[in-house]
Amino acid sequence: MMKLHDSMGPNPRLVRMFLAEKGMEVELVPVDLMAGENRQPEYLQKNPTGQLPCLELDEGSFLSETLVICEYIEDVHPTPVLIGSNAKEKAETRMWVRRIDLNINSNMANAFRFGPGHSLFKDRIRTIPQASDDLKLLAAEQLAWLDGQMEGRAFIVGERFSMADIILFAFLEFGSNFGQPMAPELKNIARWYESVAARPATQASA
Amino acid sequence: MMKLHDSMGPNPRLVRMFLAEKGMEVELVPVDLMAGENRQPEYLQKNPTGQLPCLELDEGSFLSETLVICEYIEDVHPTPVLIGSNAKEKAETRMWVRRIDLNINSNMANAFRFGPGHSLFKDRIRTIPQASDDLKLLAAEQLAWLDGQMEGRAFIVGERFSMADIILFAFLEFGSNFGQPMAPELKNIARWYESVAARPATQASA
Numbered sequence: 479m480m481k482l483h484d485s486m487g488p489n490p491r492l493v494r495m496f497l498a499e500k501g502m503e504v505e506l507v508p509v510d511l512m513a514g515e516n517r518q519p520e521y522l523q524k525n526p527t528g529q530l531p532c533l534e535l536d537e538g539s540f541l542s543e544t545l546v547i548c549e550y551i552e553d554v555h556p557t558p559v560l561i562g563s564n565a566k567e568k569a570e571t572r573m574w575v576r577r578i579d580l581n582i583n584s585n586m587a588n589a590f591r592f593g594p595g596h597s598l599f600k601d602r603i604r605t606i607p608q609a610s611d612d613l614k615l616l617a618a619e620q621l622a623w624l625d626g627q628m629e630g631r632a633f634i635v636g637e638r639f640s641m642a643d644i645i646l647f648a649f650l651e652f653g654s655n656f657g658q659p660m661a662p663e664l665k666n667i668a669r670w671y672e673s674v675a676a677r678p679a680t681q682a683s684a
Numbered sequence: 685m686m687k688l689h690d691s692m693g694p695n696p697r698l699v700r701m702f703l704a705e706k707g708m709e710v711e712l713v714p715v716d717l718m719a720g721e722n723r724q725p726e727y728l729q730k731n732p733t734g735q736l737p738c739l740e741l742d743e744g745s746f747l748s749e750t751l752v753i754c755e756y757i758e759d760v761h762p763t764p765v766l767i768g769s770n771a772k773e774k775a776e777t778r779m780w781v782r783r784i785d786l787n788i789n790s791n792m793a794n795a796f797r798f799g800p801g802h803s804l805f806k807d808r809i810r811t812i813p814q815a816s817d818d819l820k821l822l823a824a825e826q827l828a829w830l831d832g833q834m835e836g837r838a839f840i841v842g843e844r845f846s847m848a849d850i851i852l853f854a855f856l857e858f859g860s861n862f863g864q865p866m867a868p869e870l871k872n873i874a875r876w877y878e879s880v881a882a883r884p885a886t887q888a889s890a
Binding site: 526541577584 | 741755756818822
């Protein structure tokens with residue numbers, strides 16, 4: 479059985495959501511992020527970047543980077559489809575994953591690391607505290623842009639629930655708990671958020 | 685035949701390199717980035733983010749986001765393999781693509797947009813000029829980290845040339861021309877850079 483080295487935070491959360499949507503069970507191995515266990519030599523042998531989560535494969539090798547773990551899970555466990563069942567569907571999902579990841583999620587994460595989370599991160603990574611407020615604003619603007627794109631769509635890529643929904647949900651959930659709530663006027667996003675929150679896999683993996 | 689809507693810059697460059705390594709020919713459609721042609725309605729219908737490049741598929745639909753275009757090309761034209769021939773190889777390549785993209789390339793690009801390129805970008809996107817110097821430093825530190833990881837390796841993922849090499853090369857080439865040269869003490873990166881620069885596909889797609 480695969481093991482997921484797991485912690486608090488939106489990145490482990492989104493991998494747990496992805497696994498739950500697939501109906502897969504893995505062993506969860508908790509890593510103490512607050513105590514910096516992920517920056518100790520034992521964990522760095524698993525993932526040299528010191529980040530979480532990381533997936534331990536059956537044969538004992540380790541895979542890290544959240545979005546890559548999801549792609550791997552889809553490759554070895556294709557159904558239910560969360561990325562795509564052909565090249566074009568995959569491309570469509572990945573295009574939206576990319577836009578959300580780069581324009582919203584990464585900016586939200588860095589706004590947190592450089593701002594409210596600075597005391598936790600300042601001795602672990604190079605932080606840019608003077609960018610925190612603008613990153614927060616940038617993420618909010620990009621979410622408003624996405625709200626416009628979502629008019630009439632059930633999910634991010636249209637009628638299919640996909641990895642794009644999972645990654646956005648996990649970060650908006652994080653933001654709502656840590657100082658970056660969604661603007662209430664984003665009606666399409668609000669409607670979509672409620673529908674993803676209600677999914678059994680979302681609730682089972684919280 | 686597919687068309688690549690193309691311009692100056694490291695992102696179009698890396699897609700052209702990827703296509704050349706595959707031995708594929710596509711029609712190149714130049715878009716005038718300096719004149720802002722990519723921010724006009726005609727181009728925004730192709731890619732609503734206004735970024736380049738964008739791939740026009742045979743049936744007339746459009747695909748954007750550089751790394752997603754590369755994944756699509758690999759899906760429809762698997763050989764020579766540039767991502768992976770099985771789930772584990774794909775995951776390994778994608779893990780390094782991700783680290784390079786997020787920690788090096790994105791930081792270099794934003795350091796440029798927020799710094800030396802500010803006059804071009806300030807009216808097109810939200811810029812964070814006060815972050816430019818730190819982003820440049822962060823990219824340089826992450827490149828130094830990668831140099832350590834590359835000890836004894838021919839290519840980023842080991843003995844296989846891959847998409848990870850292509851994306852790093854395109855951004856280091858850009859950096860060397862626009863104020864972010866590689867530190868000369870990074871011997872592994874320097875050796876690797878020369879070997880990628882000498883490849884026929886690199887030269888044919890310049």
